[in-house]
Amino acid sequence: MDKETLEFKSDVLDSIYIKYDIYIPKIPNGNLIQIAHGMMEHRGNYEYIASILAQNGYIVAINDHRGHGESIGGNIHLGEMGENGFEAALLDMYKLSNILKERFKPKKFILIGHSMGSLLARRFLQEYESSIDILVICGTPSPYFGISFGILFLKMCRFVGINKIGRNIAYRFSFCTFNAKYYKFDKLDSGKPSGILWVNRDENQLIKHLNDREHRAIFTINSFINLLSGLKKVFSKYPHKINKENIPILFISGEDDACGKFGKGVLSAFKHLNKQGYNNAKCILYAKARHELFLELNKDEVASDLIDYFKNH
Template identity: 35%
Template sequence: MAVITSTFTSLGDEEIFYYRWQPKEEKNIKGIVQISHGVGEHAARYKSIAKALKKQGYEVYANDHRVHGKSVKSNAHLGFYDGNDYFSDAIYDMRKLTEIIKEEHPNKKIILFGHSMGSLLSRAYVTKYGNELDALILSGTASFMKGIGTFGLISAKIFTKINGKHRSNEILKNIFFNQFNKEFKPNRTKVDWISSDQKQVDKFEADPLRVEDFSLSVFLDILKGSKEINEMATFINTPKELPIYIFSGDKDPVGEMGKGVKKVAKNYKKSGIKDLTLKIYKGGRHEMLNEVNRKEVQQDLLNWLNSKIAAKN
């Protein structure tokens, strides 16, 4: 498939790498989908959904968040962050990419798609720029986990004071990922929790751009960001006319086995969002786009998106 890669300079003179997947008929583009990937992965993992979107007449842009993928000077820098607020820096980078999209495609509809950490970033993003978007898609999103989230936030603050924010911490890393994986014992790999499709799990484990270790500040900022976006003020500040599609698996530990995802949907509805669709797949784990029923998941997403974009024409 036709894919163009490029970079742009962002805060702190960081070079942010991004992909652009183009449909054949440029003049008949239905809209632009901007993808925000999850923690520890990278934008190239979205090639399959980008291909499906392209066939439907959408153009797709996706950047590697800073300290991820090809937005690093070398693989040795993967996960290392020396800024002041990772969450806000990542949102700033997303905004820069949106501005590139708007410059290259004036007056085209823009859809924001976020997975996992990228869904949290996207939920914060729409409180600032949601009026410029035509739809929001959230995959593998989460409420703030009071137990592990609160413990993680306190621990990250303590470890940061002791070791400095640029250092990694094995204990904190294991708290989260071991907690997620324990739901699927006996474990075959460290990342059984992402998908029930073993081939997809093995592919992710072997990915040279997969990030396992992060600066403490990344953990701390994501946890602080997660707590903030799950406060009612964030839901209230989301544009009421923005169509929102949320999908998850009922075996996703990040979404608290569906419970946290339902809470997010409930809060959006409570805040006055007029058009919200929630889809929870039985047996699905964290990455529904890489699950055994991924074709069904893709088709459901495309059907929803096409109906919303058609309604806006």
């Protein structure tokens, strides 16, 4: 397996350069996988799953979304995705998919999205359905009651100039509530609380995250507004008739993933796509697993299930 690190210039007005990795197998099977990572992480977190997939013949690519990892520059810094940043990240993903297809001429194009990346992947489905052959939705967030109010509230905070207060409220409302179930026993071996026990059962991974500057960054109020706006679009009724109702769609999540309301929110997302007309979807909930399935204690099981699913579809 070979690994290349490349970049391309975004077509969005800010024209930043988007970094991405490609994992190229020794004996390709002709299929291409593109991965969209989650909020405030980076492409390096996917080295394990990308390597496993490449060892099984898949060409795998993953970029740092704008405002994440090494995809920064100008007004785009860690946590700041830029004006209309969620939709801009979608355009970046689409451009990368075209770059990859032009180079590798794949038999099938498989899109995997994790967490925020799952929302981007579902927006990709809304906008570029015809270009996807298989879609995997991992650790997807739940639909939130009152999302329109949340967007309005954050816009008001931005308007009156209390950006930090607004973004801190948004952060606490999301991530701190995710960790509420684990608060009483959230202690590392050092005796200190991690604050992110909801993410993973593997303490080694939690320590890596806590020591990773790119994981400790917090979204700006602008990025939170864009994210919530993207979430609202994803859970809205599709504005057009779908054309590929039989596209294979796989939902995967941990039963103990707070982001997906411990399976209930994932099933809501699953049913939402069914209502839009997609009739070839499947959902797997992994017992005891939390948010980061590709880094969880059962990551080998998850990788094996993905490979089996791809072979059967």
